[in-house]
Amino acid sequence: MASSQESLPINDRENPYFVEAYPTPTTPSQFLSLLSAFPTTPTRELVQPYLSYETGLRKAFARPHAVVGGPDDLISIYDGHESSFRIRIAxxxxxxxxxxxxxxxxKEVLGGQPAIAGSFAKFCENFDAFTHGILHDINWSNIVVAGSAALLPLLPRRKKRSTASAAVERPLENYFDNIAKASDIDIFLYGIHDEQVAIRRISEIDATIRKNQRIIVGEGLSLHTKNAVTFIAPRYPHRHVQVILRLYDSITEILTGFDVDCACVAFDGKKVYSSPRGITAISTRTNTVDLTRRSPSYENRLFKYRQHKFDVFWELLDRSQIQSLDFEKTKPWHFKGLARLVMFERLLQTGYSRPYYIHRNFKRVDGVRDPALVTKNHFHSSGYTSIEIPHSVSFTADKVRKFVKKHAKEPFTYGTLNELLCQRSTGWRSGEISPTLKFIKEDCGRQMIGSFYPSTADDWTQMAYGGLAENEEEESDENEESSSSDPSLPSSRSGRRRIKRWAGKCVAQARYLRRHWRSSLESKIRAIAHST
Incomplete structure (x- = not known):
């Protein structure tokens, strides 16, 4: 990192230019030492200069071919400070x-308790359990696992979680299956500028993963969307693995782009990295709202990490202005911005017991995932797919293929990785998508220079502070019904309800007749068998 008082050069290749430097008390890599030196000072106060510095990095990364970010911009967590990395309640x-x-x-935030797993060996044990060992013996050159797949093994294990399951052999594996049933493993490529080299690395990753899954190399099913290639797990409890189709320059560039603070964690096989923003979230167990980073799935992701014991802080929140919202009559996905977080808060207060399912349903509606590098096409420029890929005991790889084929709204190609890499893929293809892997060309950090339009505070609070207008609710209902109903059906809502009730009765009657006919047939067969 350049001196805090100097201009920061960010492009050595062509047309060099400079951005304003932001003074920091220490280099970002020394942020944990700073926290130790000021144990009673509020962490959000200490991190402010580093957030300004990261803003400068985001602006730099928004430029094409930016060369910025070095080893001093990240914290190596297990580098002698892990014993002092504790929960802060100031x-x-x-x-x-x-x-x-x-x-x-x-009782969920006890000051002075360890904020992370006690040693790197313990992290590796957790990581191996979370991934079910499918990354064992992988070549870690130029790749990192980032996001929740790196964060959750980093956190101390929670007490009072069941560790017994018939579907999972090792108790620790079952622990992670319980707390993160639907989490995928997200792999990012960095330091590679040749697409052919990157494709060879993806092939190597696939070969290692399939070997550890005990699948013949070349026969595992993969899903190719515009922005990612996903290696489909052959069976439960293995997790799906997504490789993001973007070539990053550095780990710093990857972590700078995440929208939610606590997700800023990466593992490169040797070290666990984070940023001052990520360290602040982990040490306080709080994600701070930053509307400049808001993606279409921002509120959903904040709720997702609330399930992992991270609440949300917004300094401008004024609860006296929050209107009474009718959560019973209004469809949950009609709530936007702050109103959606208020709805999630209400669900937690009323003891909602199935957070995974509501998070999955919201994901279906919004069709987006992390991190918040959103382009003008509303796809994440990091490459995450908007297609739901189920993960449960009942889903084999072939059932996943059928599910995706039936429900996907985003173009995709399905087949083995070799088929996806061929010029003429023999795998199943939907919509317009390249038959070969294409890497994303839009620049990271694009939201800093105009093609992404983050919400203002007024936009984000409009529904929570102003309430859901009656005409707005009716319009939402009509839009939803018109989009899901046949045009030949009656236009009135009451007419459509009658038809739905009639169709439901028909289905129930058909099921009854099928069961009755099957039971009668089985009785006749048994009678014949007995008589002979």
């Missing part, structure tokens, strides 16, 4: 409680 003690959304209980 922020909660000095901040009004009503600024927190979906707040954690006091």
């Amino acid at each position: 922020d909660r003690e000095t901040t009004a409680a009503d600024k927190y959304i979906m707040p954690l209980k006091r």
Whole structure:
């Protein structure tokens, strides 16, 4: 990292230019030492200069071919400071409680408790259990696992979680299956500028994963969407693995682009990295709202990490302005911005017991995932697919293929990786998508220079502070019904309800007759068998 008082050069290849440098008390890599030196100072106060510095990096990454970011911009977590990396409660003690959304209980945030797994060996044990060993003996050159697949093994194991399951042999594997049933493993490529080299690396990754899954190399099914290639797990409990089709320059560039603070964690096979923003979230167990990073799935992802004991803080929150929202009559996905977080808070307060399913349903509606590198096409420029890929005991790879074929709204190609790499793929293809792997060309950090339009505070709070207008609710209902109904059906809502009830009765009657006929047939067969 350049001196905090100097201009920061960010392009050595062509047309060099400079951006304003942001002074920081130390290099970002020393942020954990700074926290140790000021144990009673609010963490959000200490991190502010580093957030400004990261903003400078985001602006730099928004430029084409930016060369910026070095080893001093990331914290190597297990580098002698892990024993002092503990939960900090100074922020909660000095901040009004009503600024927190979906707040954690006091007993869930105990000051002074370890914030992370106690050693790198313990992290590796957790990581191996989370991934079910499918990355064993992988070549880690120029790749990292980032996001929740790196964060969850980093956190201390929670107490009072079941570790017994018939579907999972090792108790620790079952622990991660319980707390993160639907989490995929997301792999990012960095430091590679030749697409053919990157494709060879993807082939190597696939070969290693399939070997560890005990599948013949070349026979595992993969899903190719515009922005990612996903190696489909052959069976439960193995997780799906996504390789993001973007070539990053550095790990710093990858972590700088994540929207949710606590997700800023990466593992390169040797070290676990984070940024001051990520360290702040992990040490306080809080994600701070940043509307400049808001993606279409932002609120859903904040709720997702609330299930992993990270609440949300927004300094501008004024609860006195929040209107009474009718959560019973309004479809949940009609709530936008702050109103959606308020709805999630209500669900947690009423003891909603199936957070995974509501998160999955919201994902279906919004069709987006992490991180928040959104392009003008509303696809994540990091390459995550919007297609839901189920993960449960009942889904084999072939059932996943059928599910995707039936439900996918985004173009995709399905087949073995060799088929996806061929000029003429023999795999199943839907919509317009290249038969070969194409890497994303849009620049990371694009939201900093105009093609992404983040919400203002007024936009984000409009529904929560102003309420859901009656005509707006009716319009949403009509749009939903018109999009899902046949044009030949009656136009009135009451008419469509009658037809739905009639169709439901027909289906129920057909099921009854089928069961009755099957039972009668089985009785006749048994009678014949007995008589002979």
